[in-house]
Amino acid sequence: MFAPLFIIFGIAAGRAQSMIEEIAVGLYKLEIPLVNSPLKALNSYVVKGAERNLIIDTGWNHKESLNAMHGGLKTLGVDLRITDFFITHMHSDHLGLLPSLRTDTSCAYMNGPDADRFNSGVPVDAFIDFARLNGFPEDELEASLLKHPGFRYRATQKMFFQIPKDGDVIQVGDFEFTCIETPGHSWGHMCLYEPRRKILISGDHILGDISPNIQLWSDEWNPLKAYLSNLEKVSGFDIELVLPGHRGILRNARERILDLRHHHEERLKEITSVLEKGPRNAFEIGSQISWDIVYDSWDVFPISQKWFAVGEVLAHLRYLEEEGIIQRKMQNQLRVYSLTGKP
Numbered sequence: 001m002f003a004p005l006f007i008i009f010g011i012a013a014g015r016a017q018s019m020i021e022e023i024a025v026g027l028y029k030l031e032i033p034l035v036n037s038p039l040k041a042l043n044s045y046v047v048k049g050a051e052r053n054l055i056i057d058t059g060w061n062h063k064e065s066l067n068a069m070h071g072g073l074k075t076l077g078v079d080l081r082i083t084d085f086f087i088t089h090m091h092s093d094h095l096g097l098l099p100s101l102r103t104d105t106s107c108a109y110m111n112g113p114d115a116d117r118f119n120s121g122v123p124v125d126a127f128i129d130f131a132r133l134n135g136f137p138e139d140e141l142e143a144s145l146l147k148h149p150g151f152r153y154r155a156t157q158k159m160f161f162q163i164p165k166d167g168d169v170i171q172v173g174d175f176e177f178t179c180i181e182t183p184g185h186s187w188g189h190m191c192l193y194e195p196r197r198k199i200l201i202s203g204d205h206i207l208g209d210i211s212p213n214i215q216l217w218s219d220e221w222n223p224l225k226a227y228l229s230n231l232e233k234v235s236g237f238d239i240e241l242v243l244p245g246h247r248g249i250l251r252n253a254r255e256r257i258l259d260l261r262h263h264h265e266e267r268l269k270e271i272t273s274v275l276e277k278g279p280r281n282a283f284e285i286g287s288q289i290s291w292d293i294v295y296d297s298w299d300v301f302p303i304s305q306k307w308f309a310v311g312e313v314l315a316h317l318r319y320l321e322e323e324g325i326i327q328r329k330m331q332n333q334l335r336v337y338s339l340t341g342k343p
């Protein structure tokens, strides 16, 4: 039934190279470069319909991303005046280019929690306070947040979004995409599922050779708990092909979901075993666990990677705390975590 075509060709669009892959008739993957990011590129999916097109996720608000996008759209003959957008979540690598692409006649869909947070602007002071509370070195705080690519290459203007709800269907040509709420990687992350072709456009909910970053930067929720339950939710769908927000497409959805669960279970164990040596703050824990990136040691991690790492530690700490396995207290104006003794 489903016959992927995989016609791959490169295009030169100025200096930027964009790679186009035809996934199914009328459905294309565009690789949009993310300069200097370990993610390398954002996968933007383009669905061409007889009347209107849909672009799913866009790339950073950066000229290399924009050039590659324009080059790809030109090759595919996409007219932006009859093109709508679906953004899986508010992170800049997915949303950043939207203001440069949408036209007066475009509709842009994004989930409600992310749309609200995006339009309220980046709470820089709250991020910095939270990071300080969790042991981030004072001298690196503000400069490092401002250097963070997610901050530098974000879309800066407020935007109107059409807010889809779980189960809503977006029709493009003969594609019928069901919106699936999958919070965890972001407040309101949303995937699209095409039941006839058994395709899941997974955003950053499921990725292949890298695990989606689950971060916590405020006390408002338990993102890891949400994420794990939404992995479970998605594993109930009949999926032949996962089209993720980064790296290659996947055919083994169930297996990958099990791997991701396992990854977080191991991470929880690793954090618990660091705390067996004594109380620690989140930044210290981050420096003492293993990270699957190319740098030799924690000290030489670029500061933006330390934000990702500490945010990820915090999401796991919140989960362990709610399970009653660890507790936190204030010590010298820092949050310090220790084991409760509960297995």
Ligand SMILES: [Zn+2]
Residues within 6 Å of the ligand: 091, 093, 094, 204, 245, 246
């Ligand atoms: Zn992403």
